[in-house]
């Protein structure tokens with residue numbers, strides 16, 4: 001296996017783009033973490049372009065470094081990481097593409113590696129969660145987003161980036177009584193828009209409540225609800241404020257800073273049995289500054305540091 005280049009010897013802007021310059025492999029077997037892109041955006045309700053998200057996240061990731069001072073852990077010391085390329089989908093064909101995502105990712109979730117999925121719009125998460133269910137059974141969902149994405153259908157059709165968690169609950173892919181949505185905000189289609197997911201046991205912590213209580217209190221509640229179940233994290237980049245992440249299809253104001261986003265990752269991910277994660281809705285064409293893909297890649301860096309910390313604890317290297 002080719003090792004990651006030393007960025008003190010080979011400049012970080014050199015080479016073919018893999019995530020954080022990790023080795024490129026087709027197969028996740030034997031890895032701790034397997035990154036994989038799902039460049040699909042036929043599920044958007046508004047502005048398209050998230051199909052170019054994986055490429056932008058890989059490009060932005062070249063600036064990142066392996067040591068995390070906040071968690072005091074070196075990703076390279078504890079984790080074997082591969083960038084396994086992208087899953088093929090068919091633009092415009094929702095149901096078929098969801099099948100391709102499920103079939104393509106099921107071996108990833110069976111491999112023992114933690115798959116880390118780069119979207120794509122949020123419709124892909126339904127295909128990912130179907131793969132999780134096939135490989136591992138239902139999971140507790142921890143979902144960061146400005147939007148609940150639990151609408152039954154759009155334009156008379158079931159699959160869209162506003163509907164994945166409606167189907168995930170109906171199909172038994174997630175355990176709603178152990179799952180939490182964090183940061184939901186902005187105007188809704190109606191007063192009743194969130195009644196259905198709440199009536200099925202999903203905890204929705206509105207953005208206003210997150211601002212009022214702060215990261216620590218909310219992270220504690222999320223972890224208490226998980227209660228030892230396997231966890232899947234879905235991170236829509238529009239959880240961040242439109243000023244921090246302008247490059248996304250349906251931006252919302254009144255959101256969270258990149259510091260708050262990464263703090264949530266570092267508070268939750270080392271403390272739970274995380275089996276996979278996605279980050280979705282990065283839209284490079286609107287990301288004039290590159291801030292959005294930089295923030296998204298950094299969320300993944302905080303995930304990798306969290307997994308490294310967890311592994312170092314399991315090895316007894318620290319309390």
Ligand code: MN
Pocket residue numbers: 145146147236238239250281
């Ligand atoms: Mn959203």
Ligand code: MN
Pocket residue numbers: 122145147149161236
């Ligand atoms: Mn979303």
